[in-house]
Amino acid sequence: MKIIRRKSDLRAVTSAWRRSGETIGVVLTMGALHSGHLSLVGTARDRADRVIVTIFVNPRQFDNPEDLVNYPRTEESDAEKLAPFDVDILYVPNPEEIYPDGFATTITVSGVSGGLCGGTRPGHFDGVATVVTKLLLQTDADFTFFGEKDYQQLQVVRRLATDLDLNTEIVACPTVREEDGLAMSSRNLRLNPEARAAAPLIRRILTSTAVAIKNGTPVPEALATARQELTSVGINDIDYLELRSEPDLVPLEIADRPTRLFIAVWLDGVRLIDNLSITAARFTLLTDGQKSACA
Numbered sequence: 646m647k648i649i650r651r652k653s654d655l656r657a658v659t660s661a662w663r664r665s666g667e668t669i670g671v672v673l674t675m676g677a678l679h680s681g682h683l684s685l686v687g688t689a690r691d692r693a694d695r696v697i698v699t700i701f702v703n704p705r706q707f708d709n710p711e712d713l714v715n716y717p718r719t720e721e722s723d724a725e726k727l728a729p730f731d732v733d734i735l736y737v738p739n740p741e742e743i744y745p746d747g748f749a750t751t752i753t754v755s756g757v758s759g760g761l762c763g764g765t766r767p768g769h770f771d772g773v774a775t776v777v778t779k780l781l782l783q784t785d786a787d788f789t790f791f792g793e794k795d796y797q798q799l800q801v802v803r804r805l806a807t808d809l810d811l812n813t814e815i816v817a818c819p820t821v822r823e824e825d826g827l828a829m830s831s832r833n834l835r836l837n838p839e840a841r842a843a844a845p846l847i848r849r850i851l852t853s854t855a856v857a858i859k860n861g862t863p864v865p866e867a868l869a870t871a872r873q874e875l876t877s878v879g880i881n882d883i884d885y886l887e888l889r890s891e892p893d894l895v896p897l898e899i900a901d902r903p904t905r906l907f908i909a910v911w912l913d914g915v916r917l918i919d920n921l922s923i924t925a926a927r928f929t930l931l932t933d934g935q936k937s938a939c940a
Contacts, residue, residue, distance in 0.1 A: 646727060648735045652742050652783045655697075658734065659785045667694035671786035671813075673777060676700040677717040677831035678726050681821035685790040686730045688818055697784050698727055699736045701743060705751075706772030712916070717834055736784065743779055751775055754808075757800040757894050761907055762918065765884045773798055774805050781806075786813045794820040794828045796905060796920045800892055820919075822848070828919045840913035843879060847910060850874045851921050855906055858923060864888050864898045875910065884909035884916070891922065 649655045659669060670693030672685045689696045700720060707713035724735055751771050758770040781789060791799045803815045821829050826848040836844060854871040858864055868886055875883060889896055891903040900923055909918045 646724070646732045646735055648724065648737060650737055650739050650742070652738065655734065655736055655783060656785070659695075659697075662695050663785065668787040669693055669695045669697060669785055670788040670790065671697045671699065671781065671784045672790050673699050673701075673780055674723075675702045675716065675831065676723050677719050677834060678723045679829045679831060679833075681792055681794070681829035683726060683730065684821050685792060685818055686727065686732060688816070689788065689790050690730055690732075692790075692816070693788055695733045696730070697734045697736055697786070698732050699738070699780055699784065701738055701776065701780070703743075703772055703776040704740075705744075705775060706769050708766045708769055715835065717831055736780075738783070742783075743776060752778055752805060752809075754801045754804050757797065757804055757892075759894075760896065761797050761885055761887065761889070761894070762909065763797065765909065770798070770801050774801055777802055778805060778809065778811070781811055781813045788814045788816055790816045790818055792818050792820055794830070794919065796907070797894060800894060803892075828917075830917065832915050832917065835913070835915045837913050840915070844912055844917060846878050846880065847875075847908060847917060847919055848921075851906055851908055851919055855921050855923050858888070858900050858906075864900065880910050880912065882911035884911070888923075 649658070662669060670689035672682065672689050674682050686696065686698060700723060702713070702716055702718065704713055720737060727735060752774040753771050754774050763770050791802060793799060799815070799817055806813055806815050823829060825845040827833065827845045828848070833841070833844070850871050854867050857867040857870070868888070871886055872883060886908045887896060888898070888900065888904055888906055891905050897904055904923045906921045906923060908920070909916060
């Protein structure tokens with residue numbers, strides 16, 4: 646695996662791949678890799694001839710400067726975790742490769758970016774959309790792979806790829822979880838033991854809420870009960886708990902179409918998100934740690 650930090654060096658390699666007719670799969674990360682990231686890498690390895698993993702802690706998607714400072718940087722151990730996956734390139738661009746002097750362009754995606762994380766983290770999805778576009782262009786990706794844990798982000802990326810005519814297929818992959826049900830996240834490393842023990846309750850309460858809605862409990866009542874359950878176990882700082890349609894993320898009070906429950910809370914100063922798919926006719930729950938084919 647080559648570690649490359651300059652886009653000119655990266656393009657020299659990808660151009661040679663293109664001349665050989667090879668396809669390129671890319672997994673975009675901010676490092677601190679966990680099994681969720683690695684499942685995306687494994688899918689990329691199965692899908693594409695060549696695989697690039699990127700690590701770039703993007704300052705433009707952090708609305709909280711303290712969160713940016715505290716975000717884990719673990720490049721050496723990340724490289725070790727990637728070794729068994731036969732990754733071709735680990736692209737760790739220098740900041741000036743992404744945002745050179747005089748950089749003045751921001752990509753804004755309306756609609757699906759509204760509310761949820763877009764409402765509680767001003768400017769977040771502008772930063773995501775801008776850096777994702779740049780990295781997909783720099784890597785010349787045929788495929789890129791995103792987990793459904795960040796479902797709103799997935800829809801933002803799908804929208805920008807369509808609107809900007811990017812020649813990259815956006816591949817969605819199911820959320821990968823810890824054995825206790827907590828969605829895997831690089832931020833989990835920052836939880837103290839007490840918060841880490843409480844964190845799986847987020848998924849359990851989300852699941853019971855989904856079952857209640859499926860069984861006919863009015864959505865406002867089910868969500869109010871869920872909020873009470875969260876506060877009763879010490880999860881008091883709730884950014885949002887909402888039901889929205891798939892895939893356009895319109896807020897709903899009736900589960901009369903494909904829908905998803907979304908949640909974001911703070912524990913021990915760490916922001917955790919999760920979501921769960923529901924349909925009016927069928928309730929689907931991936932078991933903890935279960936993996937399925939990406940779509």
